[in-house]
Amino acid sequence: MTRMDFTALFYSQVHNRETLLSGLDSLLGTEVHPVTIVPYASEQPPAECFEAGGRNRSLRPLGVYDDVTLFELAFHPTKMERETEVVKGKFFVCEHPSFQNVFLAITVESADFVRRALLPFIEQNRSQIYLTFIRHDDLHSLLQNLRDGHGFSDLRVVRASLISRRGETIIPSLSWPRLGLEGAFEYAQEQNGWFKSLTFEALRASKVFAATSVYRNGVVRTDGEFDAVYGSLVLPMCQAINENVALFAGRGRRENPHLAVRPLAIDFGRDQFEDTEENVKLISAMRELENASVSVMHGNPYVSLSVVDYFDGSTFDLWVLNPREVIIVPQLKSSIAGIRRLISCIFDNYAEGAIRDFHTLRQ
């Protein structure tokens, strides 16, 4: 008997945002591939912000409906790569219903397509596109809301990518703990760490209703319970992106009258820099910033760094002038994406804190 290709059928239908989301929920019951959703922000519409190709990727828009665009993306591995077969797949992009400039890239293709084609493609366009970062504590709250709001008895963590800090050393690790949600977060705390990604099974009693993965950059993948995951994880991530966009926009001095500065502060909520050894750790963490220049103007006892983001030429001064905060002063040119990359670097490689407008913090 010929098996019906529900995925092909799904792609061939004309969608708007509502039918797309409801269709995905039904599709999950029939198809083997999970849904992967990448929430992102961009000041440009999808057709413009995704560059049509690159060295070994090619993109083709297949259709533009009301508020949904369907693309086909192909990845052509080079001869050097182990797997040489072309990876091809489709993905939708739809705009968030209420947040301007916030979009969802959605695909029901294989994990291979997501890993080798889609995510690198988005990475490649990151001067136009910015994902989010979910702080460890916020991730915990989101997952608690998912569990409690949708009648799950527990979320059993079956795979965890953890980053732990031992003194000055950052240690990434991968584990398969099979711990309940609270147990997994207690484990992370014991390890002085934070989750980069988690895969969990959503349980009711002992029955698994969905296997879901959630990444610190906002990417979510699930093979079931689409409505619950969408409402409790994806939409709050869109909210986080929207808040970041509002907070990070217009920070460059050229965007402000009289070239005024509009600094941001990361408040750690404790005397993080009580010990000047922390300065060394912060500087070392900043040196992990990808595709950037980090110059130390002063390292001890206060910190003053000059940072250039080579993705788009944003420039920043970074200061530690009190024990609680890192202060970021966007210089003449500063993009939302550049600020996000800088803060992600601090969160990923040093420590997490609350992001605030520096001047508001002091009023």
Add this chain to the structure above:
Amino acid sequence: MLPELSNQLTEWERGILDRVDDYRDTIFAILGFCSLWFFDASTRERRSYIGVFQGRHLSPVCKKSSSLNTQPQKDVCPDLGVVIRAQTGIVGEVKKNFPSDDRRARKIFDQLNSYDQELTGWPTDNGELQSHELALLVHQTTSWAARRFYSRGVGDGSIKFERPFSIFVFNRSDQRVPYFFFQAVEGEICAIEADLDPYQGVPVPMQALMDLHSRSKLYDGEPPLPYLLDLIWEHVVIPLASENTRFARLRSNQKLEVDVFVDDIVEKLHEGFSFSHWHTQYPDRQPLIPRKEWVLKACRFLVQSKEARWVTEDAELRVFYRKYQDVLGHFVRLQAESEAEKDLQPMFPMFEEGTSGSSN
């Protein structure tokens, strides 16, 4: 590279970085001292009746003289100035490292002495003030030299000011919240505002100056070359390079050619990083900072270091833009190598161009 050479280079780099630090501290001192007057700590607002300036040209008022051959005196250019209610003023010099040798110390006091006369060109509607006084700001570590020189000069009559004169010491205090501390330690200061007690000493938290420092990275003293090159690279060259579609994906061994005019560099740095935001109301008599000759020197250094070439000599530059992981560090290393090349050539005849790699 020979170990002796490598150690020597590291020493040079350290020396250059110390000079960068001194330059930045001088800016903090200018900002901090002026903020004692313009910032009202009780309201956390800027006092609208206080004007401040940096590097302004003030002209001595030529008194009518019986001699017809009186030469007009040269303008003076104090490091800082404060104007209170358009009536009184303070002009000051900042010397982070006050020299211990008498000849250089004398020059500083001669300079201060040139401010001790009626001056015009103040940032007021008619360019005049009723009175002004003088201040010398020195870092605490060298303040003893300044105070000793001053006391001795007053004692033997070689130093005499007609206007109130004071010596302030400043230092950076590295407490939990770092701050700059200012204290009047010699002479008298009359233009005191509200609850300001300069004799007791006043701490100014660095974070209160951070906004200003982020906008004012250049004053009218010549900056260390790598510091200026860092500003040119980060804020003039990179924005131009980023307009190229290859910018984001440029590999570290690739270059982009970026053409830039010397005058544009001066203008962009002046607009973004001088004290020009203090001078919007009375911009006349304010020099263009950075000075064109400093920028030319920096451009020539880029050419000499093969990081650029002239399209039009001393006017338009073609920069071979590359990504450096530490822009300041790169230029510090380049200058250290250049100094090493000059100084060590007789000692190490084998030290030839190209034998030393730059950082990154």
